[in-house]
Amino acid sequence: MTGESFNQITLNRSALRHNYRLLQKRIGADVRLLAMVKADAYGHGMVAAAIAFSEAGCSDFGVGEIGEGVHLRSSGIQGSIFVFLGFVQSDVELFFEYDLVPVIYTLESAKALSTEAVKRDKIIAVHVKVDCGMTRLGLMPDVLDEFVSELEYLPGIKMEGLASHFPKADERKSLHTLEQFHVFKSLGGNALTRHTANSGGILYFPDTCCDMVRVGIALYGYYPDGLSGIQFETGELLQPAMEFSTQVLQVKTVPANVGVSYGHTYITKTESRLAVLPVGYEDGLSRRLSNRGEVLIHGKRAKIRGRICMNLCMVDVTHIKGVQVGDPVTLLGSQGNDTISGDEIAGWMDSISYEVLCLFGNNNERKCI
Ligand SMILES: *Cc1c(COP(=O)(O)O)cnc(C)c1O
Numbered sequence: 001m002t003g004e005s006f007n008q009i010t011l012n013r014s015a016l017r018h019n020y021r022l023l024q025k026r027i028g029a030d031v032r033l034l035a036m037v038k039a040d041a042y043g044h045g046m047v048a049a050a051i052a053f054s055e056a057g058c059s060d061f062g063v064g065e066i067g068e069g070v071h072l073r074s075s076g077i078q079g080s081i082f083v084f085l086g087f088v089q090s091d092v093e094l095f096f097e098y099d100l101v102p103v104i105y106t107l108e109s110a111k112a113l114s115t116e117a118v119k120r121d122k123i124i125a126v127h128v129k130v131d132c133g134m135t136r137l138g139l140m141p142d143v144l145d146e147f148v149s150e151l152e153y154l155p156g157i158k159m160e161g162l163a164s165h166f167p168k169a170d171e172r173k174s175l176h177t178l179e180q181f182h183v184f185k186s187l188g189g190n191a192l193t194r195h196t197a198n199s200g201g202i203l204y205f206p207d208t209c210c211d212m213v214r215v216g217i218a219l220y221g222y223y224p225d226g227l228s229g230i231q232f233e234t235g236e237l238l239q240p241a242m243e244f245s246t247q248v249l250q251v252k253t254v255p256a257n258v259g260v261s262y263g264h265t266y267i268t269k270t271e272s273r274l275a276v277l278p279v280g281y282e283d284g285l286s287r288r289l290s291n292r293g294e295v296l297i298h299g300k301r302a303k304i305r306g307r308i309c310m311n312l313c314m315v316d317v318t319h320i321k322g323v324q325v326g327d328p329v330t331l332l333g334s335q336g337n338d339t340i341s342g343d344e345i346a347g348w349m350d351s352i353s354y355e356v357l358c359l360f361g362n363n364n365e366r367k368c369i
Contacts, residue, residue: 019221023202024056026202037049046072047077062214066087066100086104101160116156126151126158161193166201169224194212201213203223223238254272256272261290264306277315284363296329296334
């Protein structure tokens with residue numbers, strides 16, 4: 001008796017290692033590959049994913065908030081851990097205690113780090129985030145020089161790197177990416193560790209790799225532009241690492257013209273066999289997949305009928321013989337000869353694979369294989 005959930009995420013560590021090695025080979029050994037493990041490694045489990053990447057040779061990791069960095073370091077991860085979203089001043093000690101690299105974009109945070117460094121008789125290395133066109137976090141390019149010279153006056157702090165971020169590198173012909181990179185190259189001094197490329201950058205704009213790249217989605221086996229990324233891939237394919245499965249809770253035959261689930265948004269056209277599944281939007285199966293999504297049972301596709309509930313949904317198995325309680329159901333991954341990918345689900349949801357992976361991975365029990 002384990003009380004295990006019906007719903008299970010399975011993570012394939014060898015796929016994560018494969019993706020790391022493939023991408024490191026693509027960018028060349030001279031470029032550092034920072035693994036973005038924010039959002040619990042896009043739903044894959046931050047520590048487990050970081051261990052898999054470490055095994056494949058990774059020694060640079062990126063998180064959003066400082067607490068994630070503390071957790072990663074406390075779990076025994078070696079190498080550099082970059083904190084990308086800044087920090088509140090009362091947390092400044094954590095950078096020193098857990099050996100984390102701050103990515104900064106305000107003078108106040110630089111001053112707080114400087115004061116703490118002096119107190120500890122240490123020098124802390126920081127990376128500065130500049131906004132070359134993402135219009136998100138970061139200093140505007142025109143104030144960078146002033147910022148850098150103010151930083152030089154602060155004791156105990158050393159600017160080691162310069163970072164920016166591409167908004168359109170997943171569009172392989174985006175002129176904006178090249179224009180933005182041109183601006184980025186013109187900024188800061190020569191001695192800095194530069195990084196701006198994300199997955200789209202390294203796959204579609206390899207000339208933008210600089211000294212380091214920050215990779216998220218590609219490490220998890222997906223192309224930032226979804227299915228067209230796979231279609232245009234000429235080399236070895238990335239391998240998705242996540243599968244999501246459940247099992248049939250009940251099978252029932254209902255007559256034609258009955259409404260299914262809340263609001264009766266689906267009415268059966270003929271006598272139908274429905275399988276009830278113990279998975280709903282609380283498990284990351286977005287309500288947007290109501291009457292749109294599909295799952296695999298006995299290696300065949302079954303459509304979601306009616307609205308997805310909080311922890312239940314119904315699928316049509318009229319055309320699949322012999323479906324029984326307990327039969328395995330694949331929501332993401334392969335069964336028989338068919339596969340449902342995060343890109344396909346994202347298409348039904350009008351979203352991107354990133355969101356599907358986070359929703360599934362971060363709302364269910366996970367196990368690694
Ligand atoms: C998430 C993130 C990345 C990785 O983006 P992908 O498209 O998943 O490769 C890179 N840099 C920053 C700052 C990020 O927040």
